[in-house]
Amino acid sequence: MDSLLVIAPVAVPAAAACVYAVLGWNRVTAWLGTLSAAGLLSCAVALAAGDRRDALGGLLLSDALSAFMLLVIGAVALLAMAASPAYLAAELAAGHTGPRAMRRYGVLTQSFIAAMALAVLSSSLGLLWVAIEATTILTAFLVGHRRTRQATEAAWKYVVICSVGIALALLGIVMVHYAGTRAGIASLDWVVLAEHANRLDPGVMRIAVMLLVLGFGTKAGLAPMHAWLPDAHSQAPAPVSALMSGVLLSVAFYAILRVKVIADLALGAGFARVLLVVVALASLAVAALLLLGQRDYKRLLAYSSIEHMGLVALGAAIGNTLALVAVLLHILGHGLGKSVLFLSAGQLHQALGSSRIHAVRGLVARAPLLSGVFALGLLALLGLPPFSLFASELGIARAGFAAGLGWAIAAALVLMLVIVAAIGRQGRRMLLGGGPGEAIALPRSVAVPLVAGLAGCAVLGITLGPLHSLLQAAATIAGATP
């Protein structure tokens, strides 16, 4: 029974993918994805409530950290899948997609969710790698869903850059395996590696950790390997962008968190910290620079994801309990807020036929509900209370000053100020200004997940409730120093 609960988060979406492959996407099966995401979320809740469990002879392992990541995957998948039927119906009505493409959408999104669940549940570095590389392959055709020139270009860049990045991570794994074999541990299991980390050769581990951070960092959208992200996120269908930005980036970052535990034990806390601070500040700087003159609202959201992954990396670099709890909370808050924004941006794109910021004018008058959600989502991303990103950013900043990384926090705050100004200005242009045009209707089945996502983000900013102990336990597993 226990092991079944660990397998279910992977098996449920995989089964749903099979159903889509057989039955295609129609009025009835359109809601199957939502159902499967709800199933995944309830498994995550059950796993979070229990202790450590393993399955398939130790290949899968669920501890507090994996359970928390599963919660994030489940929550974002639920929002994205609930908004999918209306999104695809509108695409079909506009002639951008057909029955075959919709069937493929069903199969690929469900397999993508299954691969992410497998990544966070795998007990070894090797299986984690396979799962993360699988997400690249599964989402390639989703990015190129519309088959336009831009979509094809984005898909090509996405597959090439991410495959190269993840290949570097594989080389890192090969080296960890080498160091392990020489130290008498022929295993890539997290727990085993962490137990014997002090026996791993530091010279080899230094190269390995660098490659792993660079490799998984590519997939997490961290600078300097972030180039694929704005293209892919702006071209993918809105629910897929929500999944990619909301969870896929964090799932890749989860791999870095696991690697950091071993790196800290093998090399001392300084090595991974320096690496992470460098990529964090570089990501924030890239986001700030490119947000300033941004003319496309989907790319605006994509660069904001680079910013938030930079903040997450900064928090991980600090590495004490407060910082890691804040990092995990930030991952959840960003997942909810960003998927709300990408989903509403998708509605805008469908209504206007353009993702140019100057094409959007006077949104408040034309679509009160949609613009309200969009505005609140932007405020959430900018880290304003009551949304949870305020709490998590405050936590990261406080932890950073306490841990002697005040200079990095100060630099990050300056860059964030630039980002707030840039996003605020563009947001104001879209929401206000210009005369009212045609009204934009928001289907109820999309409005519900949007409002729910924002509400969840706001509630988390006020109280953690039962999540509190889970976050503490997960931070301990992620190697929190007191």
Add this chain to the structure above:
Amino acid sequence: MTDAMYIQLLDLACGAFLLTGVLVLWRRDLSAIVWLFALQGVALTAMVIVLGVRQDDLELILIGLGVGALRAALLPYLMRRALVASGEARETQPLVNVATSLLVAAVLAMLAYAVSQPLVRLSPTPATQAVPVALTVLLIGFFVLVTRRRALSQLVGFLLMDNAITATAFLTTSGVPLVVELGISLDVLLAVLVLQVLTTRMRAAFGGTDLDELRELHD
């Protein structure tokens, strides 16, 4: 197998592995590049089999044959098919000319040698002493990837990197665990298939696979 013969055979396989990598930089004819890639797959297979015979490990020999089937036969076959379908025979002017590319390869070899010192020091066997060769091919693959302009040669660059990583795995630890190796092979195969489909779409959308055409998305 005697020690001397083992070392000679291993060095021969590694030499062929490196040479095919360097020659990719030299040739601009796309079908010759695919041939070189297939030959490199053969060299990699030979390397794994030599290691397997030396360690008297039947499983390793069989894995070597599997690696060979994928990298010396199936992947080159897929690429040749894509090449025939595209009707494009030559690399357009690469960003870096051939003479400079070969010089860069020499610099990359020195870099790989310097970087792999900690790896060799940990266990200086004949096999791990060949790791710099694998890392050189990795860097050459990356160089091909960033300087070539045809979709197919970019793909070859990626696969050279992948061959190099596989070689590193076998030279250092006789390969990663079997489940992982299978997953990796499957992922690489699927990545190639995905890229192939995208090349077809690219040809339909842009009328060619010149990656310079890909400039609609920028800031």
